[in-house]
Amino acid sequence: MTKKIKIFSLLLLVVMVMAACSDNNASGDSDADSGSDSGGDSKAANQLLKIGNDQEPAGLDPHKVPAHSSIRIYEKVYDSLLTFDENMELQPELAKEWEQPDDTTYIFTLREGVTFHNGDKMTAEDVKYSYERILDEETASIAKSYFDKVESIEVMSPTKIKFNLSETYAPFLSYVASTNAAIVSEKVVEENGDLMQVAVGTGPFKFEEWKPDNYVELSKNEDYYKEGQPKLDGIRYITMKDESARLAAIRTGEVHLTTLSSQSIPLAEKNDKLDVKGYQSTEYSYVGFNVDKEPFDNKKVRQAISLAVNRQEVKDIVWKGDAILSGPIPESMGKWAIDVSEEELYQHDIEKAKQLLVEAGYEDGFETTISTASTYPDMIDTAQLLQQQFEKIGIKADIKQLEWGQYIDTWKSGDHEMLVGRNSSGSDPDRSISFFFSTDGSANVWGFSNDKIDSLSEKGRTTTDKEKRREIYNEAQKKLIETSPNLFLVSPKKFFIVRNNVENYTPSANEPENFNETIIKQ
Incomplete structure (x- = not known):
């Protein structure tokens, strides 16, 4: 009798577990929070941030494409010489320091040991090439007028570069910090003709794949110069042009983060697994x-x-x-x-x-x-x-x-x-x-x-x-x-809707999508 009771109890426990699993799956809020993915439950899948993207990118060339749908992707692949912090104060990026000997001269000292995602070393020659590409009429760069006061660029050493301006130019450093002034590889440009379909930078994430009308995937740059960043193993921008599809996806956990219009915010606020993060945009x-x-x-x-x-x-x-x-x-x-x-x-x-x-x-x-x-x-x-x-x-x-x-x-x-x-x-x-x-x-x-x-x-x-x-x-x-x-x-005002298992992410007007410290809690 004791043996039969034990067997019966074991069977009952199995049934209860199966029922619980069934209830979870039928709840209408199946959790991508578990980190499961079509590729299995590996660490990469667990730390793959999935974003419901409202628009397909219009190209990946940082010097040519001004569309936000492109910028939000290539800004994670490329770095500029300088950047801004959340208080709009200039900070070093690929340049570890800079000086201004006079009103029209700027000298940047580069970080040593920074490499492009293809393994090539980034040097002052790459910086010179990038700015000359921006200034070249044939490039038709969106950033050309940012730097029309640049008279010449001199490579002083592999880690030092000088910009000589024709006259005093107050916004120069602000534009140096622009994503549209990203440092690119001459080798990659020459191999591909342009950078519309490829992206090889020095940034925290590497471009992996673009499936048109489907998704763009980035992976972690294991050799990023900022030690310990990024925390994520990758980001997948899933194209979801229809807002109702994005709302459904964030509710069910198909994506971790998306954008919604003001009209849909009340619907998101009713879900206790979602956080609404708003900020006044620029x-x-x-x-x-x-x-x-x-x-x-x-x-x-x-x-x-x-x-x-x-x-x-x-x-x-x-x-x-x-x-x-x-x-x-x-x-x-x-x-x-x-x-x-x-x-x-x-x-x-x-x-x-x-x-x-x-x-x-x-x-x-x-x-x-x-x-x-x-x-x-x-x-x-x-x-x-x-x-x-x-x-x-x-x-x-x-x-x-x-x-x-x-x-x-x-x-x-x-x-x-x-x-x-x-x-x-x-x-x-x-x-x-x-x-x-x-x-x-x-x-x-x-x-x-x-x-x-x-x-x-x-x-x-x-x-x-x-x-x-x-x-x-x-x-x-x-x-x-x-x-x-x-x-x-x-x-x-802009809004990001975020699953509440996404940690260390706060959008701001200057940095709406900085995921360098972001993690997905398992």
Whole structure:
């Protein structure tokens, strides 16, 4: 009898365990927290951070591609000479130190023993090649205008390099810290023609594989110069353009981290296995005009449209209130931003807008097209809301939704009439003004040219006194609002939704995706 009881008890225990496992799997919240993966439950699988990515990358070349969907990947593969910390203070990266003997000379001393992911040693020659590639017209680098004051670059030794500038240039070090000034390997560029489909840097993660419309995978750089970093064994960016798919994936644990719009945040907050991490971004939403095309070559038309736009509605409807009014320099840039709330062209005034259209010769309004990206709900919602607002002053706008690659091509070529999008202010006010709106700015895709903006841009770049620079950029912002090549709308709050077994990760405006210390708790 005792033996039978023991056998019965053992069978009962097995049944209970199986039932418990069955209940866990049927709960609708199956846990990727366990670290299981199609490749088994190895350490690599356990420490593979899976991210639901809202967009396919547009290429991997840090010198050419400005799309956020690309930057969030290649910024982990490449390093620059300098970087910023969470307080926006310059810190050494590939350069362990730097000095400025005079106003136009910068000398960087490189870290020794740093290697590219292919095993090649990184030297001052690579730094020289990278900057010359950026400055080469044929590269068509997005960062070219950052360094147009660089007159010559001298390799002083394998670990020391000198930059000679043509004149005093206040934002130089800030741009050296840009991801778009990443140090690349000449050998890799020559072997591949460009870096759009390959990525070999010195950063904390190595590029492994890109399966289009599926995922991009990075692996840990075991030889990273920062000892003990990264903690993760890899990152997989899984393409999930549909927000409902990302919401389902983060709920069930298919991914560890993703982004959601303001509309979906309440749904995520109800799940006790998820953390919502928000921060005020350095981005602003905008509608831009091709000022080479009628009627947008007329300033009064652009001003009329600004008065027709109800920015409060954009904030409340598109972003559910999770945004603040913005000019060309968003509020997250601190003292560099102006208070735009009292600016005349930010006041919603339909009658004055109609009067300006009459003065411009468009008393009956006109027809136009608003182009935007089909895979970003906020851009579509903004375009649709603007379409309704424009109707009140007689402007009939069709909306053209473009796939991401086509949208980027349209942005670059200026082949648009009105374009809805988002920009980032970067780390220096020069980017917000010169980069986007000076006549020769690398990202001036609007055909816009204004002598006053060019003059203020030049003054801001060559003035080192911070208070005087602030006054210059205040004036430049007001001039941009008055001339309206873009209408600056709002600066949104951004959200990451994170499984609560992901530790040591806190997004910030400057470093939204620093995973060097991140681990997945088992």
